[in-house]
Structures are given as C-alpha cells and as structure tokens.
Amino acid sequence: MQALPLETGSLIFVAGYLLSLLVIGWFASRQRQDKSLGDYYLGGRGMGLWVLMLTLFATQYSGNALFGFTGQAYRVGFTWLAILHSMIAVVAGYLLFAPQLQRLSRQHHFITPNDYVEFRFPSRALSALVALCLIVVLINYVLAQLKVMGLMVEGLSGGQVDAFWGVVVLAIIMMIYSTIGGMRSVAWTDAIQGAMMLMGFVLIAIIIERDMGGWSPAFEQLREIAPEKLAPPDGRGAVTWLSTVILIGIGASVYPQAIQRIYAARSARTLQQSLAGMAVLPLFAVVVVLALGFVAIARFPGLEGAAADQVMALIMRDVLSTGWFGHVVVTLLLGAILAALMSTADSALLALSSIFAKDLYGKYLRPTASDAACARAGQWCAWLILGGLVWLSTQENLTLYRLFVLKFEILLQVAPAFYLGVNFPSLRSTPILLGLVTGLCVAVGGWSMGWMPFGLHPGTVGLLFNGLMIITAHYALSLRALGTKVAD
Amino acid sequence: MTQHLKNRGRWSGLVLLTALCGIPWYWPDDNFGWHAWLVPGWVWVTLIAAIALSALVVWAALKGWPDESVE
Numbered sequence: 001m002q003a004l005p006l007e008t009g010s011l012i013f014v015a016g017y018l019l020s021l022l023v024i025g026w027f028a029s030r031q032r033q034d035k036s037l038g039d040y041y042l043g044g045r046g047m048g049l050w051v052l053m054l055t056l057f058a059t060q061y062s063g064n065a066l067f068g069f070t071g072q073a074y075r076v077g078f079t080w081l082a083i084l085h086s087m088i089a090v091v092a093g094y095l096l097f098a099p100q101l102q103r104l105s106r107q108h109h110f111i112t113p114n115d116y117v118e119f120r121f122p123s124r125a126l127s128a129l130v131a132l133c134l135i136v137v138l139i140n141y142v143l144a145q146l147k148v149m150g151l152m153v154e155g156l157s158g159g160q161v162d163a164f165w166g167v168v169v170l171a172i173i174m175m176i177y178s179t180i181g182g183m184r185s186v187a188w189t190d191a192i193q194g195a196m197m198l199m200g201f202v203l204i205a206i207i208i209e210r211d212m213g214g215w216s217p218a219f220e221q222l223r224e225i226a227p228e229k230l231a232p233p234d235g236r237g238a239v240t241w242l243s244t245v246i247l248i249g250i251g252a253s254v255y256p257q258a259i260q261r262i263y264a265a266r267s268a269r270t271l272q273q274s275l276a277g278m279a280v281l282p283l284f285a286v287v288v289v290l291a292l293g294f295v296a297i298a299r300f301p302g303l304e305g306a307a308a309d310q311v312m313a314l315i316m317r318d319v320l321s322t323g324w325f326g327h328v329v330v331t332l333l334l335g336a337i338l339a340a341l342m343s344t345a346d347s348a349l350l351a352l353s354s355i356f357a358k359d360l361y362g363k364y365l366r367p368t369a370s371d372a373a374c375a376r377a378g379q380w381c382a383w384l385i386l387g388g389l390v391w392l393s394t395q396e397n398l399t400l401y402r403l404f405v406l407k408f409e410i411l412l413q414v415a416p417a418f419y420l421g422v423n424f425p426s427l428r429s430t431p432i433l434l435g436l437v438t439g440l441c442v443a444v445g446g447w448s449m450g451w452m453p454f455g456l457h458p459g460t461v462g463l464l465f466n467g468l469m470i471i472t473a474h475y476a477l478s479l480r481a482l483g484t485k486v487a488d
Numbered sequence: 489m490t491q492h493l494k495n496r497g498r499w500s501g502l503v504l505l506t507a508l509c510g511i512p513w514y515w516p517d518d519n520f521g522w523h524a525w526l527v528p529g530w531v532w533v534t535l536i537a538a539i540a541l542s543a544l545v546v547w548a549a550l551k552g553w554p555d556e557s558v559e
Contacts, residue, residue, distance in 0.1 A: 078527070081534050085508040088538060091545050092504035099553055219526045232530040233512045241512040249505060272553050279545035283538060 010331040017335050018173050021189050021342070025177025028185035035372040037111050040182035041354040042264040045106070047187060052265055053274040054194030055187040055347070057281055059257050060090065061197060062141075062344035065289060066337050067148055071309035073293025077229025080290060082241040087282035089249025091275055093419075097253075098262050100422040102271050105263040112351075113259040113418075114359045120421040121429035129436060131359045133414050134256045138352040139389065140407045145345035146171065146393035151313075152337065167390050170342065175386060178346045179379050183264060186346045193339030197285070200336025203329050204288045211319045211326065212295055221298035229297055239455035247457050251408035254415045256355065257347040312337075352385060353378035409447050409459030413439035413466055420470065431473035439466030504541055504548070511537055 033039055047055070073080045101116060110116050113134060118127045146167050153166025177185050212218060223230060233241050252258070265271035296311040299318075303311065316333060319326040357378025362369055369377070417432050439462040445451075446458025453461060511534065 078531055079512075081531065081538075082512070084534075084538050085511065085541070088542050088545060089505055089508045091549070092508065092541075095504075095545070095548050095552065096502065216526060230528055230531075232528070238512040245505070245508045249508065268553065272549055276546045276549040279542050279549060283542055287535070 010327060010334070013331050014334060014338065017338065018170075020192075021173060021177050024188050024192070025181045025185040028177075028181030028188055031184055032182070035370075035375070037354070037358060037371045037375055038109060040371075040375045041111050041350065041357075041378075042260060043183040043187055045264055046266050047261070047264045047270070048266055049270050049273050051187050051191045052261060052270055053277045055190035055343075056258065056261055056274060056278055057285075058190040058194035058197060058339065058343035059255070059261065059347040060087075060252060060278075061285060062145060062340055064144065065197075065285070066200070066340055067309050067312050069286070069289045070293035070296065070312050073290045074296050074303065074308040074311050077226065077231070077297070078294065079231075079233045079237050079241065080293070082233075082244040083248070084282055084286045084290065085241075086245045086248035086252075087286050088279060089245050090252045091279040093249050093253035094262075094275055094278075097418050097422045098271065098275065099268065101259070101418065102262050102265060102268055104422075110263055111260075112354050112358045113254070113256045114355065116259075116421070117417050121417065121432055123429035123433060126417075126429050126433040126436070127359070129433070130414055130417060131355055133410050133436075133440070134355055135352060137407045137410050138256060138348045138355075139385065140410075141348040142345050142352070142386070143389050143393055144407075145341045145348075146389055149338075149341050149345075150393055152334075152341070163393075164390070167393055170338075171345075171386050171390050174342050174346050175349070175383060178350050179382070182375075183260070183350060186343075186350050187261075187264070190343045190347065193343035196332075196336045196339040197343075198281075200333050200339075201285050201288045203333050203336070204292050207315065207319055207329060207333075208288075208291060208295055211322050211329075212299060212315070215291070215295070218295040218298055222294060225298050225301055229294075236455040240452075240457075243456045243460040246460050246463065247408045247412060250415045250419070250463070251411040251459070254411055254418050257351040259418075260351055260354065349382050349386060353382035356381040406447060409443040409457065409462065410440065412459040412463045413443055415463070416466060416470060426478075427470075427474060428477060430477060431470040434473045435466040435470035438469040439463055442466075504544055507537075508541060 033044055038045060069080075069083060072083070104110070104116065104119070108115070108119055110119070114127055114131050117130045121127070149170050150163030150167045153161055153170070154163045177189060181188075208215060208218070262271060265274070292315065293311060296315060300311060300314050316330045320330050357374040361377040361381075362374040366373070366377075413436055416435055420427055420432070441462075442465045443459045443462030446461060451458055
C-alpha cells in the first residue's frame with residue numbers, strides 16, 4: 001500500500017476506534033447469561049433486526065469489497081458488474097434454505113454449520129469432511145484479511161511500522177474482544193463496523209464527485225483511454241458472468257459465519273426482514289466501490305496484476321492532498337476499511353473457534369467436556385491459528401482476488417448439503433458425500449492448475465460434477481432399495 | 489421437486505438465481521441502439537435489472553417466507 005502522510009488527529013481517531021472495540025467487548029462480556037456454547041457462540045440466539053442486518057452486511061463485505069472489488073473493476077472493467085448481481089444472488093440463495101434451517105436450528109439447538117449436516121446426514125465421514133472444508137475456508141478467509149491489514153499498516157506509517165507488527169497489534173485487539181464477549185461482542189462491533197462501512201461508501205461517492213473531477217469527465221476520459229473496458233461481455237465473458245454469480249451467490253450464502261447468524265436470529269421475522277435489507281444494500285455499496293475502480297482506470301493508468309489492488313490507497317493519497325476535508329474523509333474511510341477487515345476476520349475466527357470447540361474437541365478429543373471447557377478450548381485454538389496466520393500473512397504472494405476465489409471453490413461443494421438437505425427429505429448421506437469428494441477433486445485440482453474451461457471457474461465445474469454424482473448415486477441407491485424390496 | 493419447493497420464497501430464489509446468471513447473454517453488440525449518458529446502454533440496463541431483481545428478492549423475503557403452520 002502507498003504511504004499516506006496522515007496527521008496526528010487521524011491516528012488518534014483510529015486509536016480511539018480500536019479502543020472502543022475493546023470497551024464493547026468488555027460490555028458484551030458483562031451481558032453473558034450463562035456459560036453455554038449457545039450463549040457464547042450465538043449470543044443466546046437473541047439477535048435483533050438491526051444488529052443482525054449490520055452484522056450480516058459487515059461479515060459479507062470484507063476487505064475484498066474495498067480493495068479486491070476496486071482492484072478487479074480496474075483490471076477487467078465493466079464486466080465486473082457481475083459482482084453486483086452476485087451479491088444480490090447471495091440473498092436469493094438464502095431464500096432457498098435459510099427459513100427451514102433457522103426453524104430446525106431452534107428446534108435442535110444447532111451451534112455450528114456442521115451440527116445441521118450431522119443432524120440431516122448421519123455420516124461421520126461426511127461431517128468430518130464438511131468440518132475440514134469449513135476450517136480450510138475460514139483459515140483462507142482470515143488470512144486474506146490479515147494480509148490487507150498488514151499492507152494497510154505499512155502504508156499508513158509510510159513503511160516505518162513493519163506489516164508483521166501491525167497485524168500482530170490488530171489481531172490481538174480483535175482476539176481480546178471476541179474472546180471475552182463471544183458472538184455478542186463480535187455482532188455488536190460488527191454493527192458499528194457495518195455502519196462505518198456504509199458511511200465509508202457514502203464518502204467514496206463524495207470523493208468521486210468532489211475530488212476526482214466528477215463522474216461525467218472521468219467516464220469520458222475512460223472512454224478515450226480504455227474503451228475495451230466499457231464493452232459488454234463476449235461469449236466467454238458471459239459464461240464467466242454466469243459462473244461468478246453461481247460461485248459467489250451460492251458459495252457466500254453458506255459461509256459458516258453467515259449460517260451461525262441465521263441460527264442466532266431472534267425470530268423468523270427478524271431474519272426475514274434482515275435478508276430483505278441485505279438485498280438492497282449491494283445496489284449502493286457495490287455500485288460505489290465499482291465506480292471508484294472504474295474512475296481509477298482513467299486516473300491511474302498502467303497498473304497491472306496485484307498492483308491494481310492498490311487503487312484505493314492511491315485514491316486516498318490523492319484525496320489527502322486536497323486539504324482539511326480530504327483528511328477528514330480519509331480518516332473516516334480508514335476507519336471503514338479497518339472495520340471491514342476486522343469485522344470479517346473476527347466473525348470467521350469465532351466460527352473457526354466454534355467448529356474446533358464443538359465439532360472436534362467436544363466430539364472427538366474430550367467428549368465428556370463441559371460447555372465452558374469446550375469454549376475455552378475453542379478460544380485457545382483461535383489464538384493459536386491466528387498466531388500462525390499472522391506469520392503466514394507476511395509470506396504469501398497471491399493477489400487478493402485469487403485468495404477470494406479459492407474459498408468459494410471449496411464452499412460451493414459444501415452448499416448441496418444445505419440447499420438439497422432442507423429441500424429433499426429423501427436424499428441420503430452417501431450421495432452427498434460422493435458428490436462432495438468429486439466436486440472437491442475437480443474444484444481444487446482445477447484451481448491449482450489455473451483451469452477455466454469455457455470461462456467457467458473450477459468451483460462451478462466442480463459443482464456440476466458434484467450435482468451429477470449426487471443425482472446418479474441417489475437414483476442408484478433408490479433402484480437398489482427397490483430391487484431389494486421386490487426380491488423380498 | 490414441486491412437492492418440496494412449496495413456498496413462494498424458494499421458487500422466487502430459484503427464478504432470481506436463474507435470471508441473475510442469464511442476464512449477460514442478452515446484451516447486443518449495438519448496446520440496444522442506445523448510446524447513453526456516461527456509460528454504454530448495456531451498463532444502464534444491467535443496473536436497472538439489478539434494481540428490479542433486488543426488489544423481487546425483497547418481496548420474496550418478506551412475502552414468500554414459508555408458513556410454519558403449513559410446514
């Protein structure tokens with residue numbers, strides 16, 4: 001990230017914001033009603049409309065929304081509008097399984113996503129594989145956020161603070177408030193962070209109009225400099241559009257941390273209204289972030305590959321030079337970016353901690369452990385994993401978009417267990433397990449080879465094979481059962 | 489399938505996902521003959537489609553939720 005010549009006032013604001021997160025964490029810890037896993041990991045299943053909507057928003061719009069989306073808009077141009085449709089598709093995807101899942105979670109007291117999988121498909125192999133997939137996805141997710149945090153701290157300090165130490169400090173703050181307050185703390189800080197992000201998006205719209213010469217001249221310039229980035233998708237581009245909507249729309253709807261928020265909703269009505277709100281937010285949030293990326297094509301030409309992920313930082317640098325209002329805008333925007341990164345990372349870490357506590361420690365390592373002991377084990381696990389990831393975040397050399405895509409390749413293969421599980425009562429565990437294994441082999445294999453047949457993401461191709469395997473195995477098992485019945 | 493997809497929300501979700509995936513297949517090379525303000529016509533049509541689909545998702549979330557007494 002480019003160095004930003006920030007003033008003391010800006011740094012005090014950021015420090016105050018970080019301190020307020022710790023205060024909220026402490027306050028949330030005082031609100032705990034008991035030491036059960038449900039209270040710690042789901043906030044006692046009492047999340048109201050605004051907190052639920054803002055925490056879903058903050059969880060779903062990560063550092064990628066601000067750095068990755070602008071970077072990708074810069075790289076590929078207007079065909080990246082597919083991300084707007086994808087974010088709406090996420091909510092359409094929820095409609096296919098969330099109502100039933102929420103009802104079941106209240107009846108059977110689910111804590112982790114895997115609790116539903118185990119309830120619906122009683123197979124140890126399937127639940128272990130799903131848990132493994134979710135852990136890999138969450139680790140990938142946290143890693144991407146830490147990587148951006150490091151870049152940001154280095155840029156803010158003009159290279160005087162090493163990325164590693166910046167990430168260490170932010171990670172410790174994040175872990176303290178999520179450890180002491182659990183989901184309540186994470187959701188409350190998410191609500192504040194979500195509100196800050198929304199304010200950040202308003203500021204971006206103002207920046208474009210006020211400091212970047214306005215929308216109209218910027219797009220005129222874009223038409224002259226890079227007309228190819230204004231072109232509609234060609235045949236292959238349309239396939240990639242379709243694949244992106246499937247990949248993100250279905251994949252993001254089964255984020256482990258999002259599923260836990262479905263469990264944590266106070267009532268079906270609360271969840272309904274929150275999802276309705278979530279369907280409107282992309283029209284504003286995604287559009288302004290993309291517009292910033294498009295405008296940057298004309299303003300900062302020539303950035304390629306991972307360098308394009310820096311357009312947000314370049315724009316902030318420009319805005320800073322416009323005087324006191326620029327400083328205020330950038331300071332608030334920095335708060336919003338930090339909010340986006342921390343809200344996503346803390347939710348993912350809490351989900352990771354719950355999967356370890358409930359699905360691994362409480363089930364396999366120490367089945368007789370109390371809820372409080374399981375929660376403690378989950379907290380230790382989150383600290384350890386975070387320690388490893390902090391180190392790894394300074395070693396990796398992948399672009400943000402590539403990291404972003406990898407988790408969807410895997411999540412997409414887990415989705416049938418939820419989507420089909422709630423809608424098809426006759427479906428058994430063997431077809432889902434075989435489909436998951438097939439889909440994972442195709443998706444991860446394809447991803448590692450950089451394979452994109454006809455413009456389809458490897459995860460989408462994996463889902464296709466996954467689905468075919470489920471259908472084949474389901475009907476093969478049904479025919480076998482019918483044959484046995486007839487023979488009897 | 490019909491038997492299990494018996495509420496409007498689930499049907500709406502399916503239809504919306506299909507529509508969202510299918511949209512770019514209909515962009516003509518001449519931008520609908522519309523050389524619009526700021527950006528080409530296909531971009532405006534994409535944005536209008538997004539607004540319409542978002543409104544449908546809101547409707548489906550609020551009105552298409554399954555009736556628990558029926559389920």
